[in-house]
Amino acid sequence: MSSGFPTLQPAFKLIVDVSPANHIGTVASGSTLIHFPTSTGTLISVPGFAHEVNAKIIFGCDYLYMDPDASKMRVNVNGVAKTDDDVMISFKYFGTHYLTDEMKQALAGGTQTVTMPFGQSTTYLTFESGHEKYKDLENHTFVGNCRFIVVNGKVAVETRLSMVIPSTAMD
Numbered sequence: 001m002s003s004g005f006p007t008l009q010p011a012f013k014l015i016v017d018v019s020p021a022n023h024i025g026t027v028a029s030g031s032t033l034i035h036f037p038t039s040t041g042t043l044i045s046v047p048g049f050a051h052e053v054n055a056k057i058i059f060g061c062d063y064l065y066m067d068p069d070a071s072k073m074r075v076n077v078n079g080v081a082k083t084d085d086d087v088m089i090s091f092k093y094f095g096t097h098y099l100t101d102e103m104k105q106a107l108a109g110g111t112q113t114v115t116m117p118f119g120q121s122t123t124y125l126t127f128e129s130g131h132e133k134y135k136d137l138e139n140h141t142f143v144g145n146c147r148f149i150v151v152n153g154k155v156a157v158e159t160r161l162s163m164v165i166p167s168t169a170m171d
Contacts, residue, residue, distance in 0.1 A: 003167070003169040003170065004167050004169055004170065005167055006164045006165055006166050006167055007164075007165045007167070008143065008162035008163070008164060008165065009049070009162055009163045009165050010046045010048075010049065010160070010161075010162050011045060011046060011049045011051070011142060011161050011162055011163045012043055012044065012045050012046065012049070012053065012142070012160075012161040013042075013043075013044050013046060013158065013159075013160055013161070014041070014042070014043050014091075014125075014144070014158070014159040014160075014161060015041045015042050015149070015151070015156050015157070015158050015159075016038045016040075016041040016057060016060060016062075016077070016079070016156060016157045016159075017038065017039075017040040017041045017057075017151070017154060017155075017156045018036055018038060018062075018148075018154075018155045018156055018157060019036060019037040019038065019039070020036075020037075021034050021035065021036050022034070022035040022036070022037075027065075029065070030068045031065040031066055031067060031068060031074070032065070032066040032068075033063065033064070033065055033066075034063075034064045034065075034066065035061060035062070035063055035064070036061065036062040036064060037060070037061055038057070038060035038061060038062050038077065038079060038157075039057065039058065039059050039060050039061075040056075040057055040058075040060075041056070041057035041060070041156065042055065042056055042057065043055040043056075043057065043081045043089070043091070049163075051134070051136065051137055053081075053083060053089070053134070053137075054083060054084045055081035055082055055083040055084065055089060056081065056082055057079055057080070057081050058080055058081065058082045059079060059080040060077060060078065060079030060080070061077070061078055061079070062075055062076065062077045063075075063076040063077075064076070066099075070099060070104070071098065071099055072096055072097065072098055072099060073096070073097045073099060074094070074095070074096055074097075075093070075094065075095050075096075075097065075121075075123065076092075076094055077091075077092065077093045077094075078090075078091075078092050079091050079092075083134070085133075087129065087131040087133065087134060088129065088130075088131075089127055089128070089129045089134055089137070090127065090128040090129065091125060091126065091127050091128075092125065092126050093123045093124065093125035093126075093144065093159070094123060094124060095121055095122055095123030095124065095144070095146065096121060096122065097120055097121035097146065098120045098121065099120070100116070100120060102116055102148075103116065103120065103148060114150065115147065115148070115149040115150055116147050116148045116149070117147060118145050118146070118147045118160075119145075119147075120146075120147070121145070121146040121147070122143065122144065122145060122146070123143065123144040123145075123146055123159060124141065124142065124143050124144070125142040125143070125144055125159075125161055126138070126141075126142070127142075140163050140164070141163070141164040142161045142162065142163055142164070143161070143162055143164060144159040144160060144161040144162070145159070145160050146158065146159045146160075
């Protein structure tokens with residue numbers, strides 16, 4: 001039954017710290033646009049993943065679109081990470097978050113004291129780098145599972161990323 005379907009290989013753990021929101025307002029689509037600076041965090045490969053990365057987020061922004069019924073939000077994140085060997089990696093991810101009351105409170109600047117479980121959002125991510133060591137990351141598709149976490153009393157978004165491995169089997 002699984003012939004022809006891709007598999008997933010665990011690859012990275014991305015943690016992006018969330019800064020206070022800049023509310024843009026309702027845009028032509030009817031969605032509410034909110035900008036979040038996300039200029040700190042980490043991107044670290046999981047043990048055993050072929051592409052070792054140990055990086056700190058040095059720039060980032062999330063253009064979040066809240067659906068008119070406030071049941072979902074669409075994320076559009078662009079960021080730059082600097083590796084421990086001083087190489088810059090650009091990343092972009094997109095996804096959909098299903099909003100819970102706790103998420104709405106955290107996004108509104110409320111106090112979040114507990115880490116939320118996985119299960120409300122999925123993303124896909126791409127990388128770009130001009131350095132040969134990280135160039136191959138551009139040739140793969142990554143998908144993620146996200147959640148809001150509390151780190152040192154502050155809200156962050158944790159994304160566990162897996163690389164999509166294409167199937168070579170044929171039906």
